[in-house]
Amino acid sequence: MAADAVVDPDAPESGVWKWVKIGFFVVVAVGLIAIGTSTAGANGGLKLANALIAIVGGVLGAMVLFWLLNKLVEMLPPKWEERLKPYVFIGPAIAAIAVFLVFPAVQTVQGSFYNADLSKPVGFQNYVYLFTKDPDFKSTLVNTLLWTLIVPTVTVILGLLVATLTDKLNPVSEKYAKMFIFLPMAISLVGSAGIWKLVYDSSSGNIDPQTGELNRIGLLNAIIGFFGKDQVGWLQTVDMKLNTLCIIIVFVWTQVGYAMVLLSAAIKGVPEDTIEAGRIDGAGERRIFFSIVVPQIMPTVVTVFVTVLIGAMKVGDLVFAFGADAYNANVIGSKFITTLWTDSDLGKSSAIVVVLLIAVIPILIYQVRTFRREEAMR
Amino acid sequence: MSASATSVPQVGSGKAPKGKVGAKASQASWVVKAVVWIIVFLWTLPTIGLLVTSFRPTTAQFNGWWNVITNPTQLTIQNYQDALTTGSNPMGGAFLNSLAVAIPATIIPILIAAFAAYAFTFMDFPGKNVLFIVIVGLLVIPNQAAFVPLFRLFNLFHLNGTFLAVWLVHIGFGMPLAVYILRNYMGTLPKAVIESAKIDGASHFTTFWRLIIPMSYPALASFAIFQFLWVWNDLFVALIFLQGEPVMTVALKALMGQQGQGYALLTAGTFVTMLLPLVVFVSLQRYFIRGMTSGAVKG
Numbered sequence: 296m297a298a299d300a301v302v303d304p305d306a307p308e309s310g311v312w313k314w315v316k317i318g319f320f321v322v323v324a325v326g327l328i329a330i331g332t333s334t335a336g337a338n339g340g341l342k343l344a345n346a347l348i349a350i351v352g353g354v355l356g357a358m359v360l361f362w363l364l365n366k367l368v369e370m371l372p373p374k375w376e377e378r379l380k381p382y383v384f385i386g387p388a389i390a391a392i393a394v395f396l397v398f399p400a401v402q403t404v405q406g407s408f409y410n411a412d413l414s415k416p417v418g419f420q421n422y423v424y425l426f427t428k429d430p431d432f433k434s435t436l437v438n439t440l441l442w443t444l445i446v447p448t449v450t451v452i453l454g455l456l457v458a459t460l461t462d463k464l465n466p467v468s469e470k471y472a473k474m475f476i477f478l479p480m481a482i483s484l485v486g487s488a489g490i491w492k493l494v495y496d497s498s499s500g501n502i503d504p505q506t507g508e509l510n511r512i513g514l515l516n517a518i519i520g521f522f523g524k525d526q527v528g529w530l531q532t533v534d535m536k537l538n539t540l541c542i543i544i545v546f547v548w549t550q551v552g553y554a555m556v557l558l559s560a561a562i563k564g565v566p567e568d569t570i571e572a573g574r575i576d577g578a579g580e581r582r583i584f585f586s587i588v589v590p591q592i593m594p595t596v597v598t599v600f601v602t603v604l605i606g607a608m609k610v611g612d613l614v615f616a617f618g619a620d621a622y623n624a625n626v627i628g629s630k631f632i633t634t635l636w637t638d639s640d641l642g643k644s645s646a647i648v649v650v651l652l653i654a655v656i657p658i659l660i661y662q663v664r665t666f667r668r669e670e671a672m673r
Numbered sequence: 674m675s676a677s678a679t680s681v682p683q684v685g686s687g688k689a690p691k692g693k694v695g696a697k698a699s700q701a702s703w704v705v706k707a708v709v710w711i712i713v714f715l716w717t718l719p720t721i722g723l724l725v726t727s728f729r730p731t732t733a734q735f736n737g738w739w740n741v742i743t744n745p746t747q748l749t750i751q752n753y754q755d756a757l758t759t760g761s762n763p764m765g766g767a768f769l770n771s772l773a774v775a776i777p778a779t780i781i782p783i784l785i786a787a788f789a790a791y792a793f794t795f796m797d798f799p800g801k802n803v804l805f806i807v808i809v810g811l812l813v814i815p816n817q818a819a820f821v822p823l824f825r826l827f828n829l830f831h832l833n834g835t836f837l838a839v840w841l842v843h844i845g846f847g848m849p850l851a852v853y854i855l856r857n858y859m860g861t862l863p864k865a866v867i868e869s870a871k872i873d874g875a876s877h878f879t880t881f882w883r884l885i886i887p888m889s890y891p892a893l894a895s896f897a898i899f900q901f902l903w904v905w906n907d908l909f910v911a912l913i914f915l916q917g918e919p920v921m922t923v924a925l926k927a928l929m930g931q932q933g934q935g936y937a938l939l940t941a942g943t944f945v946t947m948l949l950p951l952v953v954f955v956s957l958q959r960y961f962i963r964g965m966t967s968g969a970v971k972g
Contacts, residue, residue: 316956323952328772330757330765342769345836353781353840361788365878380877381798388789388848389804391782395845396811399819399826406821413825460709468706474955475713478720481954482947483906485922489929489943490723493738493936500735510736512936514722517737548716556962609815612908616926631817632909641821648818659813666809 360387400652406645413641421646435625438539439608439654442546442626446607447600449547454554454599458562459584461555473559477552484549488616491545495529531622538624546613550606554599561595562588605658608651627651727752727940734935752941760938762924764945771920771949773836774911775904778843779897785844786851786896787889791881793852794859795867805856811849819845820913827914838914846910847900854899854964858892859885895964898957905950921946 332343364383368376410417425432457476461469479487496513503510511517516526529541565588573583589596611628614620620633627647635644726738728748741748757765792798793805823842824833832838862885870880886893908922919927928942954961 320952320956324949327768327949330768332765332769342766342773345773350777350780353777354784357781357784361784362878369876378798381792381796381801384792384796384877384881385789385804387785388852391785391845391848392808392811395823395842396814396816396819396849399822400814402822403818403820413821457709457712460705460712463705464709468709472709472713474958476716477958478951478954479716481902481950483908483922483950485908485925485929486906486943486947489925489939490719492929493722493726493940494719500737503736510740512734512737514718514737514739517739548719551716553965556965605813609817611817612922616908616929618929628815628817632912635821636912645821648815648820651815652818655813655815659810662813663806663810666806 357387403645403648404652406641407649409642409645411640411642417642421643425643425646425650431623431625431630434533434623435627435630436650438536438624439626441536441539442543442607442610443604445540445543446546446550447604449543450550450554450603451558451596451600453547453551454558455596457551457555458559459588462559462562473552473555476555479549480552482549484546484610484613485616487545487549488613491548492617495541497526497528497531499526530617530619530624533623538619538622542614542617542619542624546607546610550603554603557595557599558592561592565591601658601661605655608655608658627654723940723943726936727944729937731935731937734937752937753945756928756938756941756945760928762919762927764921764924764942767919767921767924768945768949770915770918771905771922774839774843774915774920775901777836778840778847778904779901781840782844782847782851782900783893783897786848786855787886787893788881789852790855790859791877791885793856794862795880795885796877808849808852812853816846817909820909824913833914834917836915836918839910842910842914843900843904843907847903850899851896854896855889855892858889862888891960891963894957894960898953898961899964901953902950902961 328343332340361383364386365380368379368383371379406413407421408416408418410420457473461472464472482490493512494514496511497516498512500510500512502508511520511526513526513529515529519527527537530538532538569587569591570583573587578586609628611626611630611632614624614626614629615632617624619625620629625633627650631644631647631651634640634647638644722738725741726734728750729738729741729746730749730751733746740746757763757768793801819842827833827838832841866884866888867880870884875883906922908926911920911923912926915923925939925942925946928939
């Protein structure tokens, strides 16, 4: 199937498979749309039409906009045309970024100094409340710190392990092993929460007629039950940050595939002769890996680390979906949404985001620096 | 899915030598094989649990899903029928809402970003470098920072709760990554082609449509998949800006909030939300990976 892409995205695709895939895709998509339309009641057809109009209208609208702007500047004297045309091309994109991202972000900083409905300035009160009175904010910060430390580290190590091990398999096994590990990346974090609720469940079923004991529904509790241990409320236990760690595992589960794909490409890019040279000098496999392979793939390791780190800092929907915010497992991202959504406190939720904004500044500086260095090398 | 694009220096995707590091492929020891397949098994087990549970009748949900192995009960698709049609947020309608959100929010930004990427690659203008560096910096900024002011802005225009509001938000949030991916890709296109088009008297507009867009198709596909998965899987934007028209993630979150329902509806609902992204992902993953390995694109 499409699995060869995990190994080599540039590999030519055989003609038959391509059409089988496209056919399969179309059948599934049309089937789902048909089911959706028929179960959505009277509105179904309307929504579908709505989406179609939006697609056609949106694309046509954008085309007409650019065409008109282009015609307008072409009417100007050539000197002005040359000067203004770049701004016509970047204009709409910059406008979208300014209106929907930059301008609101600045307003959020401003809003963090206002009360719950942003009607009255309150100075630093929101921040003072969060850092001194809020019963949950301190644990939110600690949890966020745990996420930012554990998630990228574990993801990189596991990704490196899987990438190295699968590299030793035959190509067909490598393909499928990688595809299965990569798959969770496509699943939404809410869906991931749905999947892992079954693993962490701590409720009891009926009494087993054979053993006379209560049946366990959660996989993890069933496993520890096998060793005679009592049920553990994985998502409810705040001690030792157990629930936070359990949710971190889920996020790592979604991210390792990403790390694996990038690191695997990097490992395959390590020149064979450097490894041969090591082997001739009598280095063992472990020595070759740590002294020859790892230093050469270090830039990719750093990139993966930073990307996963950014993801871990922003994440909020996973904790929110688990409902674990009720058990002190909040991170900044989920604390923000519960303050906004459940408490409707616009001022405090803005202040929470500002804390996150400050936290990402070092990464932002690092990103811009890396980018400029690479541009200089181009 | 965190699609933040940091650049990946020389990962040598594709054209890299196909050498195996370490032991030769045929000599992979059984230990290595065993470890790999154990990891794959562990990675897949939670999803298998979901799938099995979603086909078990409600009456059988009082023990763990693995009991189907030792005493098979009759499997049913009743859970799917219920999840799609019943409850306060039937998944069938939510599926259509998700489509109505995701498809325009994927397609519209591509065109806008492509124009900008063209200007950043092939045109010279004052402020070019500064603007692009701002875009690189914005890749890191959490989208949540824009939520509250946007919500208030849309309130002024009575846009909250409409599909248009969600499209606009996703266009704005996806734009930095889109421009970044496309510009990086266009930078690898041969400059000579553009020069000769210019000599032949083609305007920028014509060059863009006739040459650059067709040549950039792998990068366009890469971004489209990123954006589609991101929008489809998004929870917070839909939760806040599209109240009253639940998309699948919102409907699923609502299902999770209902205690004492058992897992029948929840698992069937979860699987329904996963279906389309998985199909898109498996059938188009070469573009997705290509986008990632050149962080975003080398081509």
